[in-house]
Amino acid sequence: MDTLSSTVQAWAGSAFAAVFRGIKVVRPQRPIHPKGIQLVGTMQRDDGERQPSGIPWLDTAGTNRVEARLSRSLGLPDAFPDILGLAVRFTEQDRLSDMLLATTGPTGIGRFVLRLRRDAAAAVFSSMMPYKSDTGPVLIAARTIESPGKLPVDPAAFRSLLGGESWTLELHHATPLGAWTRFGTLTLKLAKHAEDTAERFDPVLNPLPTAGTYGWTKRLREPSYAVARGRG
Template identity: 40%
Template sequence: MERAVQLGRTAADAGGAALAAVFGTVAKVRPAPKPLHPAGAQVAGTLRRWGCLRSWGVPWLDEPGEDRVLVRFSRATGLPDPWPDILGLTIRVQRPDGPADLLLATTGTGVLTKFTLLPRRDPGADYGTLMAYRTPTGPLWLFARGDGRAPFPRRIRLSAADARGGVTPFGEIVLDAEPDTTDPLISFDPVQNPLPGLVFYAWEQRLREGAYAAARSVRGRERSG
């Protein structure tokens, strides 16, 4: 058991180093504060949580509530419309104890397809977290889907799912206005700013840390340059 845990840690460390290296390479090719998802559009909104029909043991998901949010739509490689791209959806939840960040990308929503990044054209597509969060009842994936309104959705439905694929809606974001394409530079980081009651598995944490550390380093160099 101990050996298996150690192997898992080693693999996660190696994966994290690989992600950091990839991010660093992209940053050299495209020197910018955000080498991936370089340009986007931001807008404030309100997240109304009515709670999941099933219990996850996480009050933020299980119980009704309301949060102010900042939403960012982006394209991973920065390809222009109408080219398909891996689309990004970033949601910053404004909490009394500080911001909490949720990063999603266009994926499937099925048992297997939720692990697959899918190029899309329409920001109203399906988004997923790709990796699972750890909860008292087991692994959980979060999903989002826009209302199909062009060029950006005005409403975004949020859902949660377990490993078997049962997707349960728990809330909806209503955006205040059209997104602002001036895209002010903000550092979103789900590792440093986790959602309340939702944490990554240890191997995921180790895998992500390298990439996000590299991202913070690039932004620091841009600000000081």
């Protein structure tokens, strides 16, 4: 059964890669998330008692400077809703880590269903694919707790509305169907030196500190990321 599951997962990963390859003919630089907004800020993991996730880094208080990118996954025209992506990069002990979140539902099976959104400030972002902890699978999610108002992911409108203010999101972890537990905050501002970034965020090459990766998630993700890197 394990061999059969691995085969199905590998097939699915190859199928996703084939789709990426086709889109890349039209969008050679970025098959998905073609247009984004560059952000910078801090990610703070709370001090004090809280329900542990089983990922030591996540369960330990601390602060990281971050670079982030908010983007429209499908690249639909700005007037339409889209699946929104929030990629966050930071350095921990001289190693890059990338955390990728996308708009989903907040509860139950909805956490595994991508949703079209117009307003980043009203959206729930989650990792969808779980991290491997000492106690089992862990999801990460983010939701806005402070913003100047609506934040449509039309780059020009977003930059105009956010201006010099901050966008603050509350960070949570949970088991796949369990209750969310707050573990910190992510505070973002517009980057001053560029409208977008050429950086590619890759959770396969740059995993979360002290978190493991399930083989099935890697089999699903790696072929598509290899295509995005230009190696597939």
